[in-house]
Amino acid sequence: MEKEFFPAGNMLYPIPAVMVSCAEMATKPNIITVAWAGTVCSNPPMVSISIRKERYSYDIIKTSGEFVINLVTEELVQAADYCGVRSGRELDKFKEMKLTPMKGKLSMAPLIAEAPVNIECRVKEIIPLGSHDMFLAEVVSVAVDQRYMDDKGKFHLNQTGLIVYSHGEYYGLGKYIGKIGYSVQKPKTGKKKV
Amino acid sequence: MEKEFFPAGNMLYPIPAVMVSCAEMATKPNIITVAWAGTVCSNPPMVSISIRKERYSYDIIKTSGEFVINLVTEELVQAADYCGVRSGRELDKFKEMKLTPMKGKLSMAPLIAEAPVNIECRVKEIIPLGSHDMFLAEVVSVAVDQRYMDDKGKFHLNQTGLIVYSHGEYYGLGKYIGKIGYSVQKPKTGKKKV
Numbered sequence: 001m002e003k004e005f006f007p008a009g010n011m012l013y014p015i016p017a018v019m020v021s022c023a024e025m026a027t028k029p030n031i032i033t034v035a036w037a038g039t040v041c042s043n044p045p046m047v048s049i050s051i052r053k054e055r056y057s058y059d060i061i062k063t064s065g066e067f068v069i070n071l072v073t074e075e076l077v078q079a080a081d082y083c084g085v086r087s088g089r090e091l092d093k094f095k096e097m098k099l100t101p102m103k104g105k106l107s108m109a110p111l112i113a114e115a116p117v118n119i120e121c122r123v124k125e126i127i128p129l130g131s132h133d134m135f136l137a138e139v140v141s142v143a144v145d146q147r148y149m150d151d152k153g154k155f156h157l158n159q160t161g162l163i164v165y166s167h168g169e170y171y172g173l174g175k176y177i178g179k180i181g182y183s184v185q186k187p188k189t190g191k192k193k194v
Numbered sequence: 195m196e197k198e199f200f201p202a203g204n205m206l207y208p209i210p211a212v213m214v215s216c217a218e219m220a221t222k223p224n225i226i227t228v229a230w231a232g233t234v235c236s237n238p239p240m241v242s243i244s245i246r247k248e249r250y251s252y253d254i255i256k257t258s259g260e261f262v263i264n265l266v267t268e269e270l271v272q273a274a275d276y277c278g279v280r281s282g283r284e285l286d287k288f289k290e291m292k293l294t295p296m297k298g299k300l301s302m303a304p305l306i307a308e309a310p311v312n313i314e315c316r317v318k319e320i321i322p323l324g325s326h327d328m329f330l331a332e333v334v335s336v337a338v339d340q341r342y343m344d345d346k347g348k349f350h351l352n353q354t355g356l357i358v359y360s361h362g363e364y365y366g367l368g369k370y371i372g373k374i375g376y377s378v379q380k381p382k383t384g385k386k387k388v
Contacts, residue, residue, distance in 0.1 A: 001307045002340040004349075005299070008239045008333040011311050012263060013351060014210060014358050014367060015232060038209060038232025040244045041323035045202045048242065048328075050234045069206060074371065081377035105199070113195045117205050127330075129235035134242075136321075139202040146196040155198075157207060157361040163371060164208050164358055167351040173208060174368030177268065177357060183275035 017072055017165035019080050019115065020049060021101070022057050023108045024064040029101045031093045031112065032057035033084030035165050036132060037069065045139035047121055050132035056088040061135060065123045066106045070115035073161040077170050080163075105141040116160035118143040211266055211359035213274050213309065214243060215295070216251050217302045218258040223295045225287045225306065226251035227278030229359050230326060231263065239333035241315055244326035250282040255329060259317045260300045264309035267355040271364050274357075299335040310354035312337040 018037050023029035036050035047069065051058050061067045072080040079097035086093065094101050094112075101110035104120050111118040121137035148156045163170050212231050217223035230244035241263065245252050255261045266274040273291035280287065288295050288306075295304035298314050305312035315331035342350045357364050 001294070001296075003296070003298075003305070003307075003312070003337040004340050004343055006336045006338065006349075009336050010233050010236055010239050010333075011265075011313055011336050011338075011351070012210060012212070012231065012233050012241055013265070014208070014356055016206060016208060018206070036233045036235070037206065038234075038242070039204050039206050039230045040232075040242060040328045041230070041326045042204055043325040044323075045204050046323055047206055048232070048234060071205075071207070074369075077371055078377045081372065081374065085375050085378055100195070102195075102197070104197075111197070113197075118197070119205055129238075129240055129330075131237040132235045134234045136323075139204075142200045142203050142205045143197040144200065144205075146198050149198055155200075157205070158363055158365070162208055162360065164367065165374070166356065166367065168374050169352055170371040170374075171352070172368035172371060173358065173360065174366035175268075177271055177364040177366060178275065180275065180359070180362050180364075181279050183272045184279055 014164035014166035014171065017080055017163065017170065019070040019072055019083055019112055020057065021068045021070060021110055021112050022060045022064060022066065023110060024060050027060060028092055029094060029110045030057050030060060030088035031083040033080045040136065046137065047119065047139060048134050048136050050129070050134045052132055061123065062126060064108045066109040067121050067137070068104065068106065068109045068111050069119040069121060070112040071117040072163055073116060074163055074172055075161065076114060077163050104143055111143055116145040116148060117157065208358035208360035208365065211274055211357065211364065213264040213266055213277055213306055214251065215262045215264055215304055215306050216254045216258060216260065217304060218254050221254060222286055223288060223304050224251050224254060224282035225277040227274045234330065240331065241313065241333060242328050242330050244328045246326055255317065256320060258302045260303040261315050261331070262298065262300065262303045262305050263313040263315060264306040265311040266357055267310060268357055268366055269355065270308060271357050298337055305337055310339040310342060311351065
């Protein structure tokens with residue numbers, strides 16, 4: 001296994017590309033697509049998103065202290081791409097992309113109704129890192145599309161058609177490989193190997 | 195679009211499940227699989243990984259101040275799953291999974307030779323959040339498998355067979371959808387729409 005060494009760079013992929021919706025008193029709601037996003041704590045549930053100071057949404061989220069992470073499906077990927085390369089200073093992304101802002105549990109930041117999952121977040125801390133500031137946030141509430149709920153109250157996230165972003169390209173989810181822990185389960189009984 | 199509201203939870207998916215390798219003076223190198231991982235800054239390139247204090251690797255990374263993020267492919271997903279549910283206190287995961295520790299640019303943390311991408315990181319700050327502590331780190335160097343380099347020095351990450359983790363399940367990458375910015379490009383010329 002021959003290795004080629006590069007200088008430091010961003011190579012942690014595939015990652016979610018998510019539409020982050022936000023609003024504050026003086027402005028229309030906006031959407032910014034973010035790939036530097038992730039879960040950082042299970043309990044309390046916390047996420048981080050990183051945004052450049054120059055971006056229109058930066059001040060909105062800083063002022064309001066709120067944002068919503070909206071997961072992106074194959075149906076929404078074109079809108080997500082658009083919301084990543086266009087600025088809310090110049091146009092109304094909800095209108096342009098025919099997306100519907102919807103009131104959730106937060107005071108100002110709306111959900112994107114068309115997304116199958118909306119993660120409502122309240123900012124706890126803003127950490128300047130360089131090109132980007134990291135918004136550390138607690139999850140306040142999670143809204144999901146009822147069409148993917150079954151009779152037993154289980155939500156089938158992986159039937160919603162989620163996409164990922166990897167090194168400049170968008171992909172759908174592919175082949176199912178296994179459940180967490182499958183490497184130590186017996187095929188039939190589900191018990192751990194001795 | 196009817197919504198069901200859940201209490202706060204972890205629903206940001208799909209995400210990378212990465213094998214994090216680490217070592218310090220007194221111990222054999224270890225591997226911990228981490229799903230709470232992401233890029234947090236482009237310049238300088240920075241990542242975060244979150245680890246529970248109880249985990250064996252927690253102290254190793256805290257002591258050494260180093261770790262390596264190794265991307266996971268379909269060939270490596272069984273090892274990654276195993277390294278997520280077993281503890282290095284009890285066994286040698288490199289040996290058990292027939293993986294090869296390889297010296298990179300860091301003093302102690304080894305690369306996993308079999309991974310197509312190794313992201314070598316130095317810890318800048320440890321932020322306690324609750325169940326998990328977040329390790330904020332700068333990327334020091336990135337090593338890639340030369341087999342995926344072309345004649346022009348371009349690395350083809352998305353030909354390596356990367357996997358993602360989504361809501362308890364592992365998936366391969368699926369259908370190619372488009373490049374970043376495709377929503378505002380003309381199909382043929384690649385110029386922006388007016």
